[in-house]
Amino acid sequence: xxxxxxxxxxxxxxxAEGLSKFLKLPLIKVENKILPDGESYVRIPKNLxxxxxxxxxxxxxxxxxxxxxxxxxxxxxxxxxxxxIILVIPYLAYARQNQRFNEGEPVSIEAILRIIxxxxxxxxxxxxxxxxxxxxxxxxxxxxxxxxxxxxxxxSKEAKKPVVLAPDHGAIQRAEELAVILKxxxxxxxxxxxxxxxxxxxxxxxxxxxxxxxxxxxxxxxxTGGTILNAAKFARKxxxxxxxxxxAHLIMAGGCYGKLKKAGIRDIIGSNTIPNSHAKIVDLSxxxxxGVFSVLEAKGTF
Amino acid sequence: xxxxxxxxxxxxxxxAEGLSKFLKLPLIKVENKILPDGESYVRIPKNLxxxxxxxxxxxxxxxxxxxxxxxxxxxxxxxxxxxxIILVIPYLAYARQNQRFNEGEPVSIEAILRIIxxxxxxxxxxxxxxxxxxxxxxxxxxxxxxxxxxxxxxxSKEAKKPVVLAPDHGAIQRAEELAVILKxxxxxxxxxxxxxxxxxxxxxxxxxxxxxxxxxxxxxxxxTGGTILNAAKFARKxxxxxxxxxxAHLIMAGGCYGKLKKAGIRDIIGSNTIPNSHAKIVDLSxxxxxGVFSVLEAKGTF
Numbered sequence: 001x002x003x004x005x006x007x008x009x010x011x012x013x014x015x016a017e018g019l020s021k022f023l024k025l026p027l028i029k030v031e032n033k034i035l036p037d038g039e040s041y042v043r044i045p046k047n048l049x050x051x052x053x054x055x056x057x058x059x060x061x062x063x064x065x066x067x068x069x070x071x072x073x074x075x076x077x078x079x080x081x082x083x084x085i086i087l088v089i090p091y092l093a094y095a096r097q098n099q100r101f102n103e104g105e106p107v108s109i110e111a112i113l114r115i116i117x118x119x120x121x122x123x124x125x126x127x128x129x130x131x132x133x134x135x136x137x138x139x140x141x142x143x144x145x146x147x148x149x150x151x152x153x154x155x156s157k158e159a160k161k162p163v164v165l166a167p168d169h170g171a172i173q174r175a176e177e178l179a180v181i182l183k184x185x186x187x188x189x190x191x192x193x194x195x196x197x198x199x200x201x202x203x204x205x206x207x208x209x210x211x212x213x214x215x216x217x218x219x220x221x222x223x224t225g226g227t228i229l230n231a232a233k234f235a236r237k238x239x240x241x242x243x244x245x246x247x248a249h250l251i252m253a254g255g256c257y258g259k260l261k262k263a264g265i266r267d268i269i270g271s272n273t274i275p276n277s278h279a280k281i282v283d284l285s286x287x288x289x290x291g292v293f294s295v296l297e298a299k300g301t302f
Numbered sequence: 303x304x305x306x307x308x309x310x311x312x313x314x315x316x317x318a319e320g321l322s323k324f325l326k327l328p329l330i331k332v333e334n335k336i337l338p339d340g341e342s343y344v345r346i347p348k349n350l351x352x353x354x355x356x357x358x359x360x361x362x363x364x365x366x367x368x369x370x371x372x373x374x375x376x377x378x379x380x381x382x383x384x385x386x387i388i389l390v391i392p393y394l395a396y397a398r399q400n401q402r403f404n405e406g407e408p409v410s411i412e413a414i415l416r417i418i419x420x421x422x423x424x425x426x427x428x429x430x431x432x433x434x435x436x437x438x439x440x441x442x443x444x445x446x447x448x449x450x451x452x453x454x455x456x457x458s459k460e461a462k463k464p465v466v467l468a469p470d471h472g473a474i475q476r477a478e479e480l481a482v483i484l485k486x487x488x489x490x491x492x493x494x495x496x497x498x499x500x501x502x503x504x505x506x507x508x509x510x511x512x513x514x515x516x517x518x519x520x521x522x523x524x525x526t527g528g529t530i531l532n533a534a535k536f537a538r539k540x541x542x543x544x545x546x547x548x549x550a551h552l553i554m555a556g557g558c559y560g561k562l563k564k565a566g567i568r569d570i571i572g573s574n575t576i577p578n579s580h581a582k583i584v585d586l587s588x589x590x591x592x593g594v595f596s597v598l599e600a601k602g603t604f
Contacts, residue, residue: 036525036526036555036556037363037365037525037526037553037555038363038364038365038555039365039395039396039399039410040366041399041407042407042408043404043406043407044406044407045406046406047405047406061339061340062340062366063339063340063341063370064342064364064366064367064369064370065366067366067370068365068366068369068370071413071414071417072408072410072413073408074413075408075409075410075412075413076406076407076408079402079405079406079407079408079409080406093341094341097341097343100381102345103349103381104345104346104347104348104349104378104381104382105343105344105345105346105378106344106374106375106377106378106381107377107381108341108374108377110377111373111374111376111377111421112373114420115373115417115420118416118417118420119413223338223339224338224339251339253338253339253340254338
């Protein structure tokens with residue numbers, strides 16, 4: 001434990017600080033700047049030879065800049081020949097390009113995880129990735145943090161008997177988990193996404209009467225909000241009370257916030273894996289910290 | 303040869319087209335777009351199974367986006383199990399962070415070359431990188447294209463008896479080569495760069511009387527132009543005639559063009575490794591094409 005440090009990368013959004021406090025470990029912040037030609041410069045201002053290094057680097061927008069900075073940081077970290085490198089990526093970009101939907105596409109997330117695997121990372125800790133299967137491309141160990149209990153805990157008492165709504169088939173497990181925590185029930189929508197146009201439509205046969213009860217739509221990520229808007233529309237049409245949404249990762253690009261508000265969504269609940277000024281933000285440092293602790297413990301470090 | 307294609311990446315600036323024409327090989331352009339959340343999407347629109355693929359991807363600004371797109375393209379290319387992948391990077395970013403100038407820094411260029419080496423690239427062709435030694439980090443073969451003869455050939459007759467001026471010690475070989483081609487003489491400046499502040503100053507003892515002759519300052523890259531401005535000032539002070547500059551890679555960031563013009567620099571001569579609307583641009587497709595041809599020939603493909 002004496003030998004372990006938290007290293008805050010160029011995109012931590014407070015999580016490195018939170019880990020440092022929760023785990024009572026020293027915090028080191030990387031120096032960084034953009035050079036006049038647009039290249040990123042990073043530097044670790046302290047010699048970390050022989051340490052256990054917990055590097056925190058999220059990959060929220062601008063994603064490509066933060067990913068390149070991650071690669072540069074890993075090169076700098078390795079120059080110290082550390083005892084071990086544990087990488088915390090609170091939000092992992094490119095997670096939705098997780099298969100070749102059309103011939104000639106990359107599997108972007110696997111390409112990135114494979115690169116990270118070549119750069120000396122022993123363990124990777126991430127929050128609610130789109131599909132856990134993608135991590136088979138990473139050659140080290142992976143620990144996936146479940147944000148749902150922490151997010152659920154943040155709900156006010158009055159909100160604790162809603163219907164949980166999964167906006168598509170992929171969110172069913174999340175919805176079930178949240179419903180169990182809230183001691184309530186859940187349902188889900190069948191939707192289809194056109195892989196060429198990206199358009200989302202509801203399949204026929206979606207039926208549910210919300211009977212005036214409040215609804216919480218739960219997903220892993222809100223990107224442009226199309227999926228959530230579809231679900232909100234469905235809930236509104238089928239006699240829902242107040243509608244809220246909950247997702248760990250809030251990208252909310254392209255006027256998403258305005259659209260969600262306009263659709264009558266009352267609360268947006270998310271986490272600090274991505275900076276966001278519109279939503280109710282829940283700090284995940286503690287649950288991530290518990291994960292990092294378990295990795296260090298398994299190594300006999302704690 | 304029947305089996306070889308030129309694949310134009312997301313940053314080719316006409317060089318893929320030029321190679322296709324010069325080598326009489328089919329040209330395929332990747333599809334690409336920016337998704338609403340800011341992630342890059344790329345796709346190769348044609349099945350390239352078993353082909354020799356010459357992928358052209360420069361890494362001019364925005365550098366990080368173009369580098370990530372390169373990694374995604376290589377993943378997509380590999381999905382076809384091609385016969386061989388030859389990668390042409392006309393301008394290679396991060397080439398000046400080629401050593402740990404201060405403890406805790408990455409060797410950025412080596413980190414990037416090492417990644418490319420893990421992604422199935424057999425041969426890498428690039429133009430005038432900052433230091434050839436960096437390519438030891440790349441596990442495949444490297445061919446470095448010398449742009450000086452092509453750039454020199456573009457000079458007008460009247461400009462062909464100038465003094466060639468290397469703006470620092472690192473540019474001496476370039477200056478000598480250009481002077482030999484132009485059948486003229488050269489000189490150089492001793493400068494120092496402060497590694498913390500980035501400031502460039504002349505060492506004492508620089509002396510030369512240009513005697514009214516025209517001067518061509520030659521370098522590998524013009525980034526912000528600080529080095530070139532220093533050299534132009536020195537030339538002006540020491541009785542130079544018309545002053546021109548020549549460099550393969552024209553980044554010219556941060557109002558550089560205005561500064562060069564204000565310093566009385568008449569012509570800026572560069573190449574199409576980077577888009578630039580201010581300079582006299584020389585197409586390097588032919589000399590790069592000759593390099594690619596030699597790589598294919600060595601493989602017995604031509």
